[in-house]
Amino acid sequence: MGRKSPSSAQPAEREPGRGQVPPLNALRSFEAVATHGSFAAAAATLNVTHWAVGKQIRLLEQWFGKPLFERRARGVQLTAEGATLLADVSDAFDRLASGAGRLRDRRPVARVAGTVKVNALVSFALSWLLPRLPDFHRRYPDVDVRVSTTSRRLRYVGDAFDIGVRSGPEQGAGLVSRRLMADERLPACSPALLRDHPIGQVEDLRRHTLLHSASTRGAWAQWLREAGVPRLLPERQMEFEHVFLQQAAAVEGLGVALVSLPLVQRDLAAGRLVCPLRATTWRAPDYTLVLNTERESDAAVSALRDWMLEAAAQEQGQLAPG
Template identity: 65%
Template sequence: MTKDKRTSMDAERLPPLNALRHFEAVARLGSFAAAANDLHVTHWAVGKQIRLLEDWFGVPLFERRPRGVVPTDQGAALLNDVNGAFARLSHSVTQLRHESVSRRITGVVRVNVLPSFALYWLMPRLAEFQTDFPDIDVRVSTTSRKLRYVGDAFDIGVRSGREDAAGLTSTTLMPDMRLPACSPAVLRSRPIATVADLRNHTLLHSTTTRTAWTDWLRQAGAPGLQGSRHLDFDHVFLQLSAAVEGLGLTLASLPLIEREIAAGRLVCPLSEPVWRAPDYTLVVNIERAEDKAVLAFKKWILAKAAPLRSESSRKGVKQKARR
């Protein structure tokens, strides 16, 4: 009973909430007529709500002028609090609605991605998806094969470059931009100030990226440069792990190593040229494209990659401006 009384007393200390809604509209739009149009009520109804609020506070909230109204000092102070309260309420409502919708989606999503993409990009983020969609079962598999050879054993996948084939749809996920990267310890022993300094270092390769260094060095204006040694690995994730352990320099995909860079495990000693490999592509099995669980995963992964797509667009505009 005590709790109910306290709630009732708190409500009595609040001004009329509908009047606050009218007050915010008038302050935002600068006139009673504009507020009436925005709220789909009459001019008279808006005026009545404002008078009700001014009577409740006992102070004028607006200064009437020939071309509209502006908040008084007291009105401006109230508007600041009202905007903050409405913003917090809007955030809570949006979050609650999202959680409600998320929790109603159930199903299975079979995700097939490149092994290096799974280890360095997807797995560190996957817990966020499971938090948002706890009733969707995500089953991750890895292979470097073209998805058209995987058959119908996947719903959604990520590959390097487009996959145009019957039964598949492709969407650009994010750009694959690459730079030389190594552990900080490597630089402490042999600093790198120019491309020519790479001749003093071990260059790391993988089976699927064997020509990457050749392409990058050609773009850097040093097509004949050779490292002091070369180490080869079967997989990109082994190549990246070797770089973290200080075994040499790798030509790394920046989306894959952003967390390694943030944690200080890898550094990029040269900031250019940035070599653009084929974009990471999101591939969807058409037969499962309208499944709600698949759509939820597709929307989520595109949103997680959006900052990198935007960054790439900005860099592209800058490069064109310099030409």
């Protein structure tokens, strides 16, 4: 028998479900936009352009044949179909991350030993680094991490650190800066605070106490300008010496704090804090690793540096202000 011509050949059978999966890059962009409520914030999180995110969303909407977002003057809002898709996409990404984590934990870890001196901002050390250090110690039980805190520029600290964490890069002899993660800020408060005085729009902050910290005194003014209400006067204002005290005050229901999302992610996940206003996210300078070049190649220093970068990268895609 002769060969069948290409036009008469039957298409190969596909495994059930294959070929029915939307583009994965588009799904990642969709989750980021749905999480942050705007194309611009999603683009910043994904380190791509606003145009690239918009292209991925259009591609996904064409694939499904229906809109997934309602475009508004300030940000976007999920349609009913988009909300249904978000639940499935988030669940799928969570299961994928969980499976990858289990597989990664089975890899043999080289025996690394030594001491690493970390100098970080107080709020970052208390709210981000210390709660996650047990995971690093499980991976590298022979590495001794010594944490100190100060807000001084690291070029004045001398050789008293191997890895520093600062807001924004630092320049100087013997220093090299490397971006750790974005610092996005939103108003946050205790859920109980909203029972008597709900916050549905920025103007509702007039009925609340705004919480400040000495080191971020101008943050609220900057956020209110970007939100379009620069002259908003709250019912009351309170100031604390440190950012972590400001965050603790918000958890206790003393008022509304302008929080750094990476630092309060555990409070958001546990329901101790909520972010009632998602449309306007203020992007502060990125959290940055500042490395002592004389110690950068040390195995223990490299292990902690890589672990911090990995942990930050995983969490940036999971920030959930809602």
